[in-house]
Amino acid sequence: MKADAGRKYRAYPTEVQDQVLVRWGHTARALWNVALEQRVYLWEQRRYTLRSVEQCKFLTAARTDLDWMGDLPAQSGQQILRSLDRAYDNFWNPSHPAGFPARKKRGHRLSIPLPGQAVEVRKLNRKWAEVRLPKLGWLRFRLSRAIGGTVRNATVSRDGNGWHVSFGVHTGRMPDVPNGKPACGVDFGVAASAFVSTDTTPRLMPPSLKAKEKKRLKALEQRKARQITYAKKHNGGKYSRRLRTTIVQIARLTTRRANRRRDFTHKLTTDLAKSHGLIGIEDLRVKSMTASAKGTAAAPGRDVRAKAGLNRSVLDNTPGERRRQLEYKARMYGSVLVAVPPFHTSQTCAACGLVDPGSRKGCGRLFACTRCGHEDDADHNASMEIEARARRTGGSDINSTRSVPRMRVPATGRRRMREALQPAHAG
Template sequence: MLADAGRRYRLCPTLGQAERLTSWGHTCRWLYNTALEQRQFAWQQRKATLGVTAQCVFLTEARKDFDWVADLPAQSGQQVLRQLDQAYRNWWNPQHPAGAPTRRRRSVRLSVPFPGQAVQVWRLNRPWGAVSLPKVGVVRFRWSRPLGGVVRNAVVSFDGVAWHVGFGVHAGIKTPEAHARPGAVVGVDRGVKVALAMSDGRMWDRSFTSAGQERELARLKSKAGRQETARRKRGAKTSNRARKVGAEIARTEAKIRNRRRDFVMWVANRLCAQHAAVKLERLDVKAMTATAKGTVAEPGINVRQKAGLNRAILDKGWGLFEAALANRARTTGTRIVKVPAAFTSQRCSRCGNTHRNNRDSQAVFRCGFCGHQANADVNAAINVRDAAEAASPHTGRAVRDRNRKRPVDHPPSVATTGTGNGNLPPLAWRLTCRPD
């Protein structure tokens, strides 16, 4: 049985449990990065593809050599290696949008994975549940919703504000053959001023930060920049004060992310419950938010303006909203339709005129041919609703595939199952100190 649904709860570990989970989180990050470097080294030197079986052998050797690696549960270390292996499989799959696996930065939230057979979950009372974790013991969590299935895996994570535990459960979700309202279709336009505008005239938006919070976050980031500049001049290690400032920035940004996630899931839930089909513009958000800096030889233009636009797009959570829609549509039978984005903001929804002067401003649309006047975002949403689905959608995948040096469907060329010998490095071949 595979996990087909997720459940996330607020975890409440004790101080000692939190310290140990933090240590394990850094160890998991080190293990992932080292295993990634090992696979890259094996391919560059011998054109050999290491699998999860061979790397588990190296993990066993590393557990003998380093006490802080042995302190991490063996099941968790194996789960990290399986995650890396799945990342490679996604990269090799031409139908999957994932790119090449990259290193996990220190700023990424801490997480410790566990297989389903290593944890036990039960309910204590109405507001509280408990989960038993290897080497940690029983940890309480807020029982905010029922599990609704069999636990297949668990991930304990820290997002900068609090600890959470996420369970992958097999709930037996089956997508309905038909929606409860088969004729309901809505078009959605994503914007930077108003997050989401619907073709029926509704407009949903939310501010994820207050003015005071924005000033405080800017002050903290400025202070962190000065501390980092001073540290580099002296050549010293990161001070405890700098770590505290970084932790405060992480807490503030985590609160903003939580508000954004709550908003997009709230909207996705209502759209999928009320409509049989939701139409969106086919947008490559990653390409749209790319930097305009350019190079030293060919510097970019309007770099600061483009950076402001990038921040506005990312703040509205365009990509997160699309993922939330796809996830919710599995339970309601809603079809998510992608349509070409060309001229949806310039075209008059009444007569079809696409003159560039139709947009009086960011919010006002006035057709120069028929005189139709409406909100610009709602007009664009109507165009999205009435547009036909593209026959051959273009994503950024094909472009990335053509630029790869390694074939997309490249199979493992060498089945490497032994321990480190020859040019194959052991798991801890480079990092021999405990990660911070």
């Protein structure tokens, strides 16, 4: 019985619990790094693959010899080693995008994982509940939504806004049957966050930070740079209390920005999955799109700062996260997600299928076909083209979308095909 849904709540530990959780978070990070180093060393020196079953024996001995390691609950340490197993399995899986397991820095988010058997949840009233953690006691959290299933695992983490407790829950919900709703294509961009082919206006993401917040964030980052320089010159690199306060203030603003971005993404993907039976998106390679242009000392890049600004704008719209959410929400609400090759979607006429860069002069907002005279918003025209390619794919299973060959797609007869398919999908 595996977890098939997640629940996250804001936790409110006492002052003593806060100190304990901070200590545990750093211990969990150190355990991950030590376990990873041990596996890397054994593989490089002896070509021996170490797994969590054997490492748990070493963990038992370390908990006896090291007080700071013994302070961490044994269930949490075992869960960390099992998570390292999953990280290696994902790395070895050729169909998984994960890279080699990375070491966690001191500035990494504090996180303490626990199995479901080690925790107990009880409801206090309509708005509050408690979770019992080993060696810590009852931790209060805000019951913003019902748990709605069996708790299989729990994670206590901290970000810029404070502590949170997350539960992996088994709800037993099966994928919905096809909803039979109309198809659509979605063009994710920078000027227009998302343009849906069935809409007449783009869906714009509100600014993740207001003007005053951006100004304050810039001032705090400048202050942090000055304080770090002073610490290196006069304190041997040791962070002062004022520097740590500045870091906390920056973390609050960046967390607020991430939460606003995540809120828009969830609302957008949920609406798309509920309102459409077929969703076409571009199979973007975000990592290649946002590669740096700075070059090398011998061959420096061009327009480096402009490219860096474009990269920030692309990542601010989180195209990868939108695709990830659409993958599981499409199955949840009875729709199908199809990722199509992205080449020439902004230069192809959705009416006649002509591919001509001259139809979009200067990469502006207007698309004017040089052959048939079709005019439309450039992003809306691209979304119509994405929808046509998704229809041609036939709504294949989501797991097969990554294997779509990057080949030239014939652009003839699109309008006739769309007109022939429209009545069937409309019914």
